[in-house]
Amino acid sequence: MSVQHTLPADIERTSMQIIEEELNRRGIAIPGDRAAVVRRVIHTTADFDYAETLHFTKNAVAQGIEALKTGAPLVTDTNMALAGISKPSLAALGLTAHCYMADPEVAQAARQGGTTRAVAAMQHAAQTCPKAVFAIGNAPTALLALCDLMEGQALRPSLIIAVPVGFVNVVESKQRLFALCEEKGVPCIAAMGRKGGSTVAAAICNALLYSATDRLDPTARGWQG
Numbered sequence: 001m002s003v004q005h006t007l008p009a010d011i012e013r014t015s016m017q018i019i020e021e022e023l024n025r026r027g028i029a030i031p032g033d034r035a036a037v038v039r040r041v042i043h044t045t046a047d048f049d050y051a052e053t054l055h056f057t058k059n060a061v062a063q064g065i066e067a068l069k070t071g072a073p074l075v076t077d078t079n080m081a082l083a084g085i086s087k088p089s090l091a092a093l094g095l096t097a098h099c100y101m102a103d104p105e106v107a108q109a110a111r112q113g114g115t116t117r118a119v120a121a122m123q124h125a126a127q128t129c130p131k132a133v134f135a136i137g138n139a140p141t142a143l144l145a146l147c148d149l150m151e152g153q154a155l156r157p158s159l160i161i162a163v164p165v166g167f168v169n170v171v172e173s174k175q176r177l178f179a180l181c182e183e184k185g186v187p188c189i190a191a192m193g194r195k196g197g198s199t200v201a202a203a204i205c206n207a208l209l210y211s212a213t214d215r216l217d218p219t220a221r222g223w224q225g
């Protein structure tokens with residue numbers, strides 16, 4: 001057994017090269033600016049299914065990058081996703097990122113409304129930062145809440161990343177959200193099917209942030225190699 005590419009930048013570059021080679025062997029070509037998102041998700045999960053299950057509304061990546069460049073905050077549905085988002089990239093753009101799931105006001109609103117914290121968190125975010133990039137990796141109820149808000153209050157986020165994982169209402173919530181985003185003109189990136197998760201949500205955020213800050217190459221992010 002031989003171990004190679006011990007420096008972080010070399011490891012990431014080689015991983016991305018391997019991903020690209022395998023996509024080519026599978027006959028999968030990822031168009032344009034979507035490639036950075038798909039490769040980052042595969043790099044995070046080692047799951048090539050995402051090359052086919054990640055769906056994008058028209059110009060979603062470009063619109064998401066532009067939103068970040070012009071100051072859109074990020075909102076996640078888990079602290080895990082929040083923790084995985086690149087803080088140096090956020091700082092480079094002067095951006096903030098939030099997860100309201102542990103907010104006492106959100107918890108109280110959920111109790112009073114007889115709903116989940118995910119729903120209450122989305123309602124709170126819609127009031128405090130309606131033009132945010134929403135990154136949902138865990139709670140399908142968060143996606144359904146965003147659907148209700150877009151239908152009832154004309155909420156128009158800068159981008160919705162719809163990648164919750166699981167078995168209950170996961171497939172249905174993604175399908176409803178994606179169709180509604182197409183109808184309302186809201187940019188959306190969705191992992192259709194059951195797969196997803198907080199790590200996938202963070203990976204997509206990072207792909208967009210790295211693109212927005214010209215840091216797709218790891219050396220631009222300070223890695224050695």
